[in-house]
Amino acid sequence: xxxxxxxxxxxxxxxxxxxxxxxxxxxxxxxxxxxxxxxxxxxxxxxxxxxxxxxxxxxxxxxxxxxxxxxxxxxxxxxxxxxxxxxxxxxxxxxxxxxxxxxxxxxxxxxxxxxxxxxxxxxxxxxxxxxxxxxxxxxxxxxxxxxxxxxxxxxxxxxxxxxxxxxxxxxxxxxxxxxxxxxxxxxxxxxxxxxxxxxxxxxxxxxxxxxxxxxxxxxxxxxxxxxxxxxxxxxxxxxxxxxxxxxxxxxxxxxxxxxx
Ligand SMILES: NC(=O)c1ccc[n+]([C@@H]2O[C@H](COP(=O)([O-])OP(=O)(O)OC[C@H]3O[C@@H](n4cnc5c(N)ncnc54)[C@H](OP(=O)(O)O)[C@@H]3O)[C@@H](O)[C@H]2O)c1
Numbered sequence: 001x002x003x004x005x006x007x008x009x010x011x012x013x014x015x016x017x018x019x020x021x022x023x024x025x026x027x028x029x030x031x032x033x034x035x036x037x038x039x040x041x042x043x044x045x046x047x048x049x050x051x052x053x054x055x056x057x058x059x060x061x062x063x064x065x066x067x068x069x070x071x072x073x074x075x076x077x078x079x080x081x082x083x084x085x086x087x088x089x090x091x092x093x094x095x096x097x098x099x100x101x102x103x104x105x106x107x108x109x110x111x112x113x114x115x116x117x118x119x120x121x122x123x124x125x126x127x128x129x130x131x132x133x134x135x136x137x138x139x140x141x142x143x144x145x146x147x148x149x150x151x152x153x154x155x156x157x158x159x160x161x162x163x164x165x166x167x168x169x170x171x172x173x174x175x176x177x178x179x180x181x182x183x184x185x186x187x188x189x190x191x192x193x194x195x196x197x198x199x200x201x202x203x204x205x206x207x208x209x210x211x212x213x214x215x216x217x218x219x220x221x222x223x224x225x226x227x228x229x230x231x232x233x234x235x236x237x238x239x240x241x242x243x244x245x246x247x248x249x250x251x252x253x254x255x256x257x258x259x260x
Contacts (some may be wrong), residue, residue, distance in 0.1 A: 001077075001078045001079065002026065002027070002028045002052060002077060002078040003026075003027050003028070003078055003079055003080075003081040003082065003129075004027065004028045004029075004030060004073065004076040004077070004078045004079065004080045004081065004082075005022045005027035005028070005029050005030070005080075005081070005082035005083075005084065005226075006029075006030045006032060006056075006069070006073060006080065006082070006083045006084065006118075006122060007019045007022065007029060007030070007031055007032065007084045007086060008032045008033065008058070008060055008084065008085055008086050008087035008114070008118055009032075009033055009086040009087030009088065010029075010031035010032055010033050010039060010042060010086070011031075011033035011034070011035045011038035011039055011042070012033075012038065012187065012188060012189045013185075013187030013188060013189055013190060013215050014086055014137065014182070014185065014187060014215045014218045014219065015031075015033065015084070015086040015087065016031075016038075016042055016215065017214075017215035017216045017218070017219035018084055018086060018215075018218070018219040018222050018223070019031045019042060019046065019053060020042075020045070020046060020049075020051075020219070021216070021219040021220065021222070021223045022082070022084075022219075022222075022223060022226075023046045023049070023051030023052060023053050024049070024051060025223055025227060027052075027081075027082065028052040028053065028054070028076060028077055028078055029046065029051070029052070029053040029054070030053070030054050030056050030069070030072055030073060030076060031043060031046075031053055031054070031055050031056065032056045032057075032058040032060075032069055032087075033057070033058065033087065034057065034058070034059050035057075036055065036057040039055035039056070039057065040055050042055070043055045052077075054072065054076065056068070056069050056072045060087050060110065060114035060115075060117060060118050061109045061110060061113065061114055061117075063117065066117045066118055066121045067121060069118065069121065069122075070121040070122060070125070073122060073125050074125065079125075079128070079129035079130070080122065080125040080126055080128075080129055080132070081126065081129045081131060081132055081133060082126075082132070082133045082135070082226050083118065083119065083122045083126060083132070083133070083134050083135065084135040084137065084222060084226075085114075085115040085118055085119060085134070085135060085136045085137060085159075086135075086137040087110060087114055087118075088107075088110050088111040088114065088115075088137065088155075088159070089107070089110060089111070089190060089193045089194065090107060090141075090149075090151075090152040090190070090193070090194040091103035091106050091107055091151070091152075091193065091194060091196075092151060092194065093148040093149065093194065093195070094148060094150075094151075095147065095148060095150065096150040099150055099151055103151055104150075104151040104154070104155075107151050107152055107154075107155040108151075108154075108155050108158070110155075111155040111156060111158070111159050112155050112158040112159055112162070115136060115159055115162055116162060119134060119162070119166070122134075123175075126175060127173060127174060127175055129174075130174055131174050131230045132174065132175045132176075133175070133176050133177075133178065133226050134163075134166065134175065134176070134177045134178070135178045135179075135180060135222055135225065135226060136159060136160075136162065136163040136177070136178070136179050136180070137180050137182070137218070137222070138156050138159045138160045138163065138179055138180065138181050139152075139156040139181055139182060139183075140181050140182065140183045140238060140240065140247060141153045141156040141157075141247070142156030142157050142159055142160035142179075142181060143157075143160065143181060143238070144246075144247050146247050146248060152194075160179060160181070163177050163178075163179040163236075164179070167233070167235065174230075176230070176233040177233070177235075178225045178226070178233065178234050178235070178236075178237070179235065179236045179237070180218065180221055180222055180225070180236075180237050180239070181236060181237065181238045181239070182213060182217075182218050182221075182239050182240070183213065183238075183239065183240030183241060183244045183247070184205070184206065184209065184212045184213060184240065184241055184244050184250070185212065185213040185214065185215060185217070185218055186206045186212040186213065186214055187214075187215050190202075191203070191205050191206075207252065207254075208252035208253050208254045208255075209241065209243050209244070209250060209251070209252055210243050210251065210253055211241050211242060211243060212241045212243070212244075213239065213240070213241045217239065218239065221237050221239050225237055
């Protein structure tokens, strides 16, 4: 029977790439996000490529909406063996001193409470499958802090704490918990969301960086971790572009304006 994988934030970037990749690996993918039209297009693309996927419109900040996702999982054509908590993002690059409380609230709601809500809702199905995997897409921002990143790093540290705590609490049950921590990934929307649609500011993040990660690189890491034999738990996978030795140490070429 086909195993079912749920991917949140599947309407763009890392989530969409992960949905495509997991479908190619043979999962029936439940692609979840708020923008229904994008999900429909993604499902059509996956189906045309010979894969299986279902679009599930879902806002992970809503209990009711996440209950709908759990219901869709219950109706899916196979055991639910994989949950990828990918939906999330950053807003703003302001110092703690003057950061917007609303931006911090949004980041906490989506990255932290969204992961909590979706994980709680899907845990029974994952456990019932006999071998469930929970992936948490946090960030290198969940391991270290940087100036202007206070709200995002606080949220990602909290998300990282959820993964670690959950692994301890679930020990002895047929469930594994994997944390993926990407560094700089060049996706179409992450920077636009962070800088309220300011494309120039968003592009400057990657300016002059030879070979930032792309969404498919992270999808590859997720797929590799999730397809190890069931007794193998990759606790944490940190992945950065070769040009980014640390959060503050990025190799750039040419004349570039920096804001990091
Ligand atoms: N890009 C990077 O450099 C980078 C580095 C490290 C970690 N990450 C993490 O990787 C994940 C994906 O990032 P990305 O670069 O692929 O960004 P992205 O393209 O902006 O994707 C974010 C996804 O989250 C979804 N989302 C946002 N709010 C949601 C909500 N309330 N309910 C359901 N879905 C929601 C969005 O879909 P809708 O708007 O359609 O709902 C979108 O599909 C995030 O957790 C991010 O923090 C990114």
